[in-house]
Amino acid sequence: MMDCTDRHCRYLMRLITRRALLYTEMVTSAAIVRGADPKRFLALDQSEHPVALQLGGSDPAQLATAARMAEDFGYDEVNLNVGCPSDRVTSGRFGACLMAEPQLVADCVRAMQDAVSVPVTVKTRIGIDDMDSEQHLDDFVGTVADAGCALFIIHARKAWLQGLSPKENREIPPLHYDRVHRLKRRFPALGIVLNGGLKTLPAALAALTDADGTQLDGAMLGRAPYDSPYMLADVDRTFFGDLAVPLPRAAVVDAYLDYAMPLIAAGARRHLVLRHLVGLFHGCAGARAWRQAVTRIGQEGGDPRSLETVAQRLGESRVLAA
């Protein structure tokens, strides 16, 4: 998620779930291929695996180069964004507006898939503007699948490219999970992953199967885990049957600070590194005090290690309250 996630965020998420596949925010192929410092966009910590890089772009050759660089850096998957509705993205001819150009998306996917051995996947919507019929989505998915894409993440609402802001486009057009299930029925051999409005893991799990028994291949969650990362502590058990006990929140804080302190000492902006901890106690007694402590230490200074004491205290008070 642009302006939210980064490699620090993924490090934190990975302390909480070992199995969930993590996606980067969208990075344009131009920034990677033509920018002065591709490492800035591509560097990753080994602990982030499995991790996918999401690319934005519509130039097949440039996307292929960016995908190859991503594979060289160690990404496990390369995903093409065909869902972002922002003006800036649309004027650059990438993101959701590409739903109107299935053949171009197919050319991009083919070029990328020819350049790498990791999977190339596509994240898209159920439609854009008046191009929102089931037939159009079928044609789009069929054309892109023929070019070598075997997995689609579907944000189950259309986007209005004129008149709605990106934020409104994540809230106003209604969600249609039924359309994603019907897509899966028509393309049973493709991986189809559901995205949009999934706020809890039980809700995500339930949404994967419809009344006819059609089973989707996965759920992608965006805002909910960003706001409340510890909800991911149940992912390994719920979705992967992995019964390993997740780290308690206070241990997550300790481990994250072990990672963050050397970065801060080396000059990383402490606010940018610490901000991902803000939601860690979301929904717990003391969440507000925690948010304030993280924000204060991030912005005003003070010893980040003091957060360990706060986290310990909150962890203990949860036990007392249980």
Ligand SMILES: Cc1cc2nc3c(=O)[nH]c(=O)nc-3n(C[C@H](O)[C@H](O)[C@H](O)COP(=O)(O)O)c2cc1C
């Ligand atoms: C601040 C913000 C930034 C986002 N950036 C991206 C992005 O870079 N790439 C992408 O595919 N989707 C992006 N999205 C959309 C989310 O991935 C997701 O499709 C959408 O929020 C619906 O899922 P959710 O209800 O689980 O959040 C972004 C959403 C938000 C709120």
